[in-house]
Structure formats: C-alpha cells, structure tokens
Amino acid sequence: EIVMTQSPATLSVSPGERATLSCRASQTISSNSAWYQQKPGQAPRLLIYGASTRATGIPARFSGSGSGTEFTLTISSLQSEDFAVYYCQQYHNWPFTFGPGTKVDIK
Amino acid sequence: EVQLVESGGGLVQPGGSLRLSCAASGFTFSNYRMHWVRQAPGKGLVWVSHINSDGSSTTYADSVKGRFTISRDNAKNTVYLQMSSLRAEETAVYFCLTDLVGGRNYWGQGTLVTVSS
Numbered sequence: 514e515i516v517m518t519q520s521p522a523t524l525s526v527s528p529g530e531r532a533t534l535s536c537r538a539s540q541t542i543s544s545n546s547a548w549y550q551q552k553p554g555q556a557p558r559l560l561i562y563g564a565s566t567r568a569t570g571i572p573a574r575f576s577g578s579g580s581g582t583e584f585t586l587t588i589s590s591l592q593s594e595d596f597a598v599y600y601c602q603q604y605h606n607w608p609f610t611f612g613p614g615t616k617v618d619i620k
Numbered sequence: 621e622v623q624l625v626e627s628g629g630g631l632v633q634p635g636g637s638l639r640l641s642c643a644a645s646g647f648t649f650s651n652y653r654m655h656w657v658r659q660a661p662g663k664g665l666v667w668v669s670h671i672n673s674d675g676s677s678t679t680y681a682d683s684v685k686g687r688f689t690i691s692r693d694n695a696k697n698t699v700y701l702q703m704s705s706l707r708a709e710e711t712a713v714y715f716c717l718t719d720l721v722g723g724r725n726y727w728g729q730g731t732l733v734t735v736s737s
C-alpha cells in the first residue's frame with residue numbers, strides 16, 4: 514500500500530497570504546495525485562487532479578505541482594472561505610490512499 | 621444536476637451487518653466507476669472500495685477485504701456496500717463518490733454508521 518504523508522499538520526496563515534502545503538508518497542505515483550478541501554460537516558471537494566489540473570469550478574488561486582513522490586498545493590492568496598482541511602490522495606495503485614490532512618487555520 | 625444520495629446507515633452491534641445504498645442521478649451512471657470512502661468522527665478520509673462501470677471489477681482496502689462487498693445495479697443507478705462483521709472502529713460517515721465526470725467528481729452527503737453495543 515502506498516502511504517501518503519502531509520506536512521505541516523497545521524498551517525496558520527493570515528488572509529491574503531500565500532499557503533504552501535506538501536504531500537509525499539512512499540513510492541513513485543507519477544502524476545496520479547489529487548487534492549481535496551473539506552470544511553466541517555461537508556463532503557470533501559476535489560480541487561486538483563493529475564497533480565496540477567484544477568477541477569471544474571475551482572478558482573485560479575489554487576494550484577498544484579509535483580510528480581513522482583513530492584507534491585505541493587499552493588493557495589496564492591488565502592480567502593476566508595479557504596480555511597479548511599486539505600487532503601492529498603494517490604490513485605496510482607490500488608488501494609487508493611489519502612494523506613492525514615493539513616488544517617489551514619487563521620493566524 | 622448530479623446527485624448522490626446515500627442511505628442505510630444507522631446503529632449496529634459489533635459483529636453485525638448493514639447494507640448502504642447510494643442512488644445516483646443527473647449523469648450516465650453506467651459509464652462511471654464508483655467509490656466508497658469513510659471518515660471516522662474527527663478523523664481523516666479513508667478510501668474503502670471501488671467498482672468499475674459494469675460491475676465486473678472491484679477493489680477493497682485491506683482492512684475491509686473479505687467483510688465488505690461492493691456492488692451496483694445500473695438499471696437502478698445505485699451502488700451498494702454490504703458490510704459484515706462490523707467493528708467499533710468502523711464507526712464513521714460513509715460517502716459514495718463518482719470518478720471524474722466532466723472535470724470534477726461528485727460526493728454524496730454521507731451516511732453515518734455507528735457500531736456499538
């Protein structure tokens with residue numbers, strides 16, 4: 514099973530600042546990674562797939578990069594609605610696996 | 621509009637069984653793989669199972685293999701998760717979701733399964 518790790522566990526950011534979230538896979542997954550955003554009481558929302566492709570309707574301030582084992586989600590200028598938990602996921606091999614999440618909260 | 625509506629959650633005793641359903645609408649259900657993901661209270665996301673578009677291929681997380689069975693009825697636009705030998709640690713919200721449909725995926729609202737005596 515491919516293990517996904519995320520850092521940091523919590524990221525405190527001021528509105529308008531840039532946030533950079535990291536994700537690492539325990540073995541190479543090419544570009545078969547995705548990022549999700551989840552707010553309390555809601556289902557997750559797909560932000561990025563294929564490591565860098567924004568999902569339909571996702572604002573341009575969200576961007577993804579990386580390949581192989583290292584991946585990054587960048588939020589260029591945090592808005593109030595962006596404070597949430599973010600998960601990375603690999604879909605390179607079964608079973609698909611998620612990282613433990615990064616909570617982005619208000620500084 | 622794409623909609624996924626889960627049902628079948630509830631309270632079950634350890635060792636018991638439960639069948640979850642996920643009714644889909646708003647897209648050509650029979651063209652897409654479907655997945656189940658769960659989330660224990662206050663915890664992260666855990667992928668559970670997938671089924672391909674015609675139901676001929678399935679995969680499972682190691683933790684549920686042999687106890688959970690995913691299936692689908694394309695005539696009813698519904699995917700199922702039959703769960704048996706349930707454990708207390710499997711108390712969670714269970715979500716069904718689609719593969720990518722037009723550049724995004726879709727999730728249901730989730731159904732809560734509580735395993736407790």
